[in-house]
Amino acid sequence: MAMLPNVPHPGALVSKKKKAFIGLPAPLGYVAGVGRGATGFTTRSDIGPARDPSDVPDDRHLPPKKFKKPNSSGKFEEEEEEEEDLNESNYDEFAGYGGSLFSKDPYDKDDEEADAIYESVDKRMDEKRKDYRENKLRKELEKYRQERPKIQQQFSDLKRELAVLSEEEWMKIPEVGDSRNKKLRNPRAEKFTPLPDSVLAHKASLAGPDNISIDPNTGMVTPMSSGIATGLTTPGDLDLRKIGQARNTLMDIRLNQVSDSVTGQTVVDPKGYLTDLQSMIPTHGSDINDIKKARLLLKSVRETNPNHPPAWIASARLEEVTGKLQTARSLILQGCEMCPKSEDVWLEAARLQPPDLARALITKAVRQLPQSVRIWIKAADLEVELKAKKKVFRKGLEHIPGSVRLWKAAVELEEPEDAKILLSRAVECCPTSVDLWLALARLENYENARKVLNKARENIPTDRQIWITAAKLEEAYGKEVAAEAIIGKALRSLAANGVEINREHWMNDAIDTEKSGSIKTCRAIIKSIAHIGVEDEDKKHTWMEDAENFANQENHGTRETLEKLLAEAVKTCPRAEILWLMLAKSKWLAKDIEGARQTLSDAFKANPNSEEIWLAAVKLESELSEYSGARKLLTKARASAPSARVFMKSAKLEWALGQNEDALKLLNEGVKDYPTYPKLWMMIGQIAQSESKFDDARLAYQQGIKFNPTSIPLWLLLSRLEESCGTLVKARSVMEKARLKNPKNDQLWLEAIRIEVRGSPSGKDVAMVMMAKALQECPNSGILWAEAIFMENRPQRRSRSYDALKRCEHDPHVLLAATKLLWVERKLPKTREWFHQTIKVDPDFGDAWGYFYKFELMHGTEAQQQEVKNKCVDTEPRHGENWCKISKDIKNWKLKTDEILALLAHNLPIPT
Structure with missing residues (x-):
């Protein structure tokens, strides 16, 4: 029997074949044995973290995929897929990174035409959908508003019911209290734990105070030569005292620099x-x-x-x-x-x-x-002795003989004879320096000065100052004809050398020449250059304008000559109101009452509808206590020349005389015709407030603000009324509304800050925060900086005043605050000097005069007190917060300037 080959069993073949799902992850949602009735469960590790569908997937940074590729021998080998190049240089706006599927194909005319067609189709489709899209969006928004109405809409029915409330019911609504945070509503008492002396001593020893001091000139920390303390004073106390002294010295230096710059020139x-x-x-x-x-x-x-x-x-x-x-x-x-x-x-x-x-x-x-001029000058400055300074300058001139700056510095240190020798050498080394030639000419006698100026003209033929100096020299020695000839020759010579004759420059030179006393030279300059650059038809007009400008710079004559000139002027120009008023004021100051009345009477005839003349006549009658005449004049003025100011003056007269009802009647009549004149509304509120009719006053201020939302005094009066009535929250609210209507207004910020300071014991902290905001919004406000200085504690006031002076160097409020700071520190001579600087910057600032007079009453002599009073009367200041409180008080309506000054000085507090 033939032997069968070893053929494997079919079942064995199937069992040995590798299953396709072996080694692969289970599909999403798979539960083992679910077909047999098994039940499973799912954990976080199975489904992964929660993720929104729009999130970027986690596989964007996975390693590159591998794929099999046959090699030359027919075997498959694994190769990595090339990673996409995401460099910006590889980006194309049309194709993206690395190009697209068609990136290799050229972009031809057909592609461009196709893109245009697609774009037009997109636009057309978008227009068709636009109405539908907008209607849908509007319906969705309406539906959303119905489901979720705003808080304002939820209370709209309740707000409509407020319209029927009366004024009394409205005022009975209780206040909500302080709306700030809980800590500010219920402030806790601060707890302070004193620091033990041992800690201070330990810190002082660590800091090494025995070897530290402050240079008073620069404020720098430098080693001390000796730090030995004696007695009960510790080394730390000694250094702290010296630090304070050094800071005070440095502040004085800075204040002196600012005071020098008040006149317009800075030394910083x-x-x-x-x-x-x-x-x-x-x-x-x-x-x-x-x-x-x-x-x-x-x-x-x-x-x-x-x-x-x-x-x-x-x-x-x-x-x-x-x-x-x-x-x-x-x-x-x-x-x-x-x-x-x-x-x-x-x-x-x-x-x-x-x-x-x-x-x-x-x-x-x-x-x-060795060629640096600045280094030589610094070397001379470092020397203490005069002889050493001269030596340094001479060495410097050996290296830099052509430096005009070094020559000038060296000459300033010498006596006249030695200076003459130096200048003789200087003009040889620097023949083109006009200042050196002129300085040498001033030191020489007449003959030598002429020779020096002639040499100067030869070396510098294009400078006019040399010619003018030569003319002044001739005039000084009585040769006036020669002076006029030199000016004419100068113009011809300068023109020949290509110098443009600037008429304005020569005019200014003529003014300087007149101030120096060379009248003939001044006349020669004006005569020679008056026609230059002026057309024939414009000569008269130009010369009259020049004459007027020069006349404004001169003050000559007497009261009689002034009145004579004004009398001729009003005859020639009867319609010029200012000339009539000047003439009437001159007669009034001379106690010529009848003359002033006659002048104003003549002025009425020439200007029957002039508001200024009517009010001047009223003021004259009021000063003479002729109130019936003043009332008649005001009645005629309201009939013939009605204006808001006439109504205001009429009401003010009645108010001053105690006739409040008549005053209110006139004011109510005035606001009907002139509702945008804020002073009328202010007077109505002030009269009502003086009679304790606070509701009427509030109503007047509110109505006035409706017509005059930019009137800062109206907002301030309303806020102060609410504060006086005890409703501090309403006062704050008024200030917030005022700042919304009038942003960046320093007066409103200042009042809001003061409200917080006066409102509660913890109000100063809130006020400091508000002050910071105010200075951000109004960084150049002098009144805010002045207030900020005295809001600080004493140790910080000096540095605060330093910042204020840096920001507002020429502001009178800041200067007054710095002056009061010096007063507090008992630096009386410096204080007096700074008071002079303050009133020089702004003579119309009444508060400065009041503090100055109070200072002299306390620390000055009778002569100094009288000097301040006389200057104040001559200046007649009209502005200033404290000054206006007294001058505009209806009780003081007849006070003179000196009386207001005395009352203000009495009421002002002593700076602390």
Whole structure:
């Protein structure tokens, strides 16, 4: 029997075949044995984390897929699929990253036409759906609003019911109280735990106060020569006292600089100002993170470019500001080594070093930069003795003989004879310097001065000052004809040398010449240049205008000549109201009452409808206590020349005389015709308030604000009324509304701040926050800065006043606040000097006059008191918060300027 081959059993073949699902993950939702009735459960690991359908799938960063590819021998090998290049350089706006399926095909005209067709079809389809889409969106929004209405809509029916409330019911609504947070509504008493003396002593020993002091000139921290304390005073107390003294000295220096700049010229060094300013900032006052970033940045700049001088200077100043003076010195010395040819680095190093070391440092700088004028001047400044200064300048001139600045500085230190010798050499080295030639001519006698000026003209033929000086020289020695001839020759010579004859410049030279006493030379200049640059038809007009301008700069004559001139003027120009008023005022000041009345009577005939003339006549009668005549004049004025101001003056007269009903009648009549004149509404409210009719006053102010929403006094009066009635919340609300209507208004911010200060014991903290916001919105407001100074505690007032003076250098409110600060510190001579500066900046500021007079009453002599009073009367100030409180009080309507000044000085508090 033949043997059968070993054929495997069919079942065995099936069992040995690998199943397709072996090793593969189960499908989603698969439960084993579910067909046999088994029950399964699902865990978080089965379904994975919760995911939104719009989330990006996790397989975006899977490793590249592998696929099998036959090699040359026919076997399959696994190869990785190339990862898509997502570099920006591989991005195409049309095809995306790496191109698209058709990226290899060119984009031809047919493709462009097809895209345009598809785009037009899309636009057309979008326009068809637009109406449907908008209607659907509107319906959905309406449905949403019905389901979820706004809070305002929910209470709209209740708000409509408020329209039927009467004024009395409205006022009976209780206040909600303070709407601020709970901590401010219920402030807790602050607890202060005094620090033990042992802690202070320990901190003082760690800080090393025995070796620290403050340089009063720069405010820098420098080593002390000796820190020995005696008696009961500890070293820490000694240094703290010296620190305070140094800060006061530095503040005085800064205030003096500002006082010098009041006249229009500043003595502040613009380059070093910022550094000097920051020297007062305490170490802990800056953000440490910002300082670290700045230090790191500057270090990077130094390492990147070590030969860059500004990097070293900025680094040194940063360390100086943070109080690390020794580090600043070390850095700037490194800068001197790295940038030996930079004069700025050397000068900064000299500034940071003590005087002895600075002199040695400047000596090195001179060796490196012998041609630097600034370094030679710095070297001379560092010397104490005059002889040493002269020596430095002469050495500098040996190296830089052509420096006009060095010659001038050297000449200023010499006596006249030595100065003459120096100037003789200076004009040889600097023959084109006009100032040196003129200085030499002033020191010479007549003959030599003529020779010097002739040489100057030869060397500088294009300068007019030399010619004018020569003419003034001839006039001074009695040769007036020669002076006129020199001016004419000067114009011809300058024109021949191509110099343009500027008529305005010569006019200004004529003014300066007249002030110096050279009248003939001035006349020669005007005569020679009056026709230059003026057309024949314009000569009369131009010359009259020049004459008027010059006349405004002169004050000559007497009252009689003035009245004579004004009498001729009103005859020639009878319609000029100002001339009539000037003539009437002159007669009134001369006590010529009948003459003033006659002048105003003549003025009525020429100007029957002039408001100014009517009111001037009323004022004259009121001053003479002729009230019936004043009433008649006002009645005629309301009939012939009615205006809001006439109604206001009429009501004010009745109010002053105690006829409140008549005054209110006139005011109510006036507001009907002139509702946009806020003073009428203010007077109605003030009269009602004086009679304790607060509801009427409130109504008047509110109606006035409706017609005059930009009238700040109306808002202030309404707020103060609410505050006086005890409704502090309403006062705050009024101020908030006022600021919304009138943004960036410093008066409204100031009143809101004062409301908080007066409102509660904890109101000062809220006021400080509001002050910060106010200064952000009105950074140049003098009244806010002045208030901010005295809101601070005493130790911080000086630094605050320093900031205020920096921001508002010429504001009278800030100057007055700084003056009061000096007064508090008992620096009486300095206080008096600053009072003079304050009234010089703004003579119309009545508060400054009041404080000045009070100061003299307390610390001055009778002569000084009388001087202040006389100047105030001559100036006749009209503005100032405290001044207006007295001058505009109806009880004081007849007070003179000196009486208002005395009353104001009596009521003003002494600064504390």
